[in-house]
Amino acid sequence: MKKIVAGIAVMLLAVTMFGPSDGYAKKTSVAEIDKQLKQLQQEVQAAKAAQEKAASRNQEAQHYKNKTTLNLQYVLDQIDQVKGEMTTISGKIASTEESLNVTATELDDAEARVASREKLLESRVRLMYTDGAVSYLDVLLSSTSFSDFLDRADSLKMIVDQDQDLLVQHKLDKQTVIAKKQELEGQYAQAKQLYTDLESQRSVLKEKEAEKQELIAYYDEEIQEAEVISEEQNAKLVQLASNRSALEEQKDKIKAEEAARRAAAAKAEAARRAAAAAAKAAKAAKSASSGGSSIASVEEYAGGNGPFLLPVGSARVSSPYGVRTHPVTGEVGKMHTGVDFAVPQGTNIHAADSGTVLVAEWWSGYGYCVIIDHGGGVWTLYGHIREGGIRVKVGDRVERGQTIAESGATGRVTGPHLHFEVRVDGKTVNPMPYL
Structure with a gap:
């Protein structure tokens, strides 16, 4: 839009500057021409000042554009880095989810074993509750021989040890599966949070990227406007120089005509007064020679x-x-x-x-x-x-x-x-x- 406006301004400037050329030809007074030359000089100074200001504006905009471009590249590098980290975290999340699935299966197996042991223990407890603790002694006392007694004692010991092992194994399985599940859930939650943080960081960086792109577009527009102004002033300076040349030529012509008129008048006056001047000169020379x-x-x-x-x-x-x-x-x-x-x-x-x-x-x-x-x-x-x-x-x-x-x-x-x-x-x- 600003390019269009600037283009219209250049055309209007051209029409304005090139239009009054006939007006200069109509001026017949040296004083009027001098006045116009003075005005032209002021316009030249104003045009040069505007051109210098536009050049300064162009240089400043170019400086900030370069600086913003460097900042934009830095932001883009950060975005690429964050995207890479997000890809890595996504891989970790997928791996953790897979581990959680495996652990869920292991937990199911462990819980099945625990359930089986709990049934066995429950039957043991139920038997002990029904027959009482003395049943172990009855088993021993009902032995038919000493060797039978020893065999029965070993069997009872194995049963007690097995019950104890079932209790320990039951507790250990449950604790291990629960701990592993908690660990994986923690890792999963941490990875999810890290991914969310990175996504938030990427969103901020994207906003910065848009901001830098907008600034660069603004500085590009500033540079274009400054260049248009500089071109306008160049055109104006060329036209002002042309007008000045035309005025100087007109002024010289008027002066030459005035000088010719004065010379003609002087020549006529000289001819008119030549006789009187000669008479006076002769009189002066005669007076000097006679001792006056x-x-x-x-x-x-x-x-x-x-x-x-x-x-x-x-x-x-x-x-x-x-x-x-x-x-x-x-x-x-x-x-x-x-x-x-x-x-x-x-x-x-x-x-x-x-x-x-x-x-x-x-x-x-x-x-x-x-x-x-x-x-x-x-x-x-x-x-x-x-x-x-x-x-x-x-x-x-x-x-x-x-x-x-x-x-x-x-x-x-x-x-x-x-x-x-x-x-x-x-x-x-x-x-x-x-x-």
């Missing part, structure tokens, strides 16, 4: 409304994007392809936006460097990272604001800072409009 304060010109770029986060917060810009005199080589009119943020060594560097890591290693004059692909041909570059400061690897998916490295002074630099670039289709653009 580079810090003052940099302040013009502080606080934009672009799509990217500032990678190191509100740090001061120590060198803007554009043409400048190279601080290391002294080369005049050298193009500075990014923006330098003046930050102490070890400052956390954050991803300007979500994307996939393309580079996470030493990269020429940039020193240790990380490049992130944000989709739509837009990249961001983070240079001069300290040795051992890279916290991501190639192929990693990073989120907006995630710490990816620590600032340093590796590569071609004069001191600790972060060199930050934005590249569109591989070409550098002014990062400031994007921040």
Whole structure:
């Protein structure tokens, strides 16, 4: 019955798990998918817990089944032993009954002899009572000669001895037969009692055997139920994994679409603001070459409304994007392809936006460097990272604001800072409009 119920449960579980697959396709929100993934994780944990519990239950039932089977075998051995003893006792009872039959015959013979002797003795007593004790003397005195007297005396003595022997023999026969009969009756009663005791013991053992068989059947049922539960949870885990894969795929698709939309928007924004950015950059470069304060010109770029986060917060810009005199080589009119943020060594560097890591290693004059692909041909570059400061690897998916490295002074630099670039289709653009 429990197998049937378990089978129905598995079918219902399959219908329940495989049914909502279309529902996942209808979800268009990453937040909703994350919520479903979290719920799936909880279900996975619950399924694994149920599976572990079923395995423990299976193991325990198997243990007790094995133990009960050993006990059952012991009981069966005892039953066989008792049956053997009962067979032996049955043989003894039959033998005793046969002996009792023989003794009964002997007793009949003895009683016949006793009866015969009793008649003879009764005739003797009757004769003595009728003639009196003096008759023995009369017999002697009526002798005709001395030799006749002696013969008569010997005859009388033989008669007296015979009477005495009859009395003794009569008593002995009766006692012997009675004693033998009592002995055999005792043996018979003892054998009968022993057989009854063994039969009672066998009955108890049979009850124990039935009890052990019932326990084994119970543990078999427990094992089957645990196996069914384990199979159900296996099926559920497989389906949950399938659902999770479908959700992850849907999530990646939505993110890719969102990234493409952002990249397209960023590209359009970059094109729209390219002219203004170029004008500002030219103005900044002109101001720097005429001896004006580079810090003052940099302040013009502080606080934009672009799509990217500032990678190191509100740090001061120590060198803007554009043409400048190279601080290391002294080369005049050298193009500075990014923006330098003046930050102490070890400052956390954050991803300007979500994307996939393309580079996470030493990269020429940039020193240790990380490049992130944000989709739509837009990249961001983070240079001069300290040795051992890279916290991501190639192929990693990073989120907006995630710490990816620590600032340093590796590569071609004069001191600790972060060199930050934005590249569109591989070409550098002014990062400031994007921040």
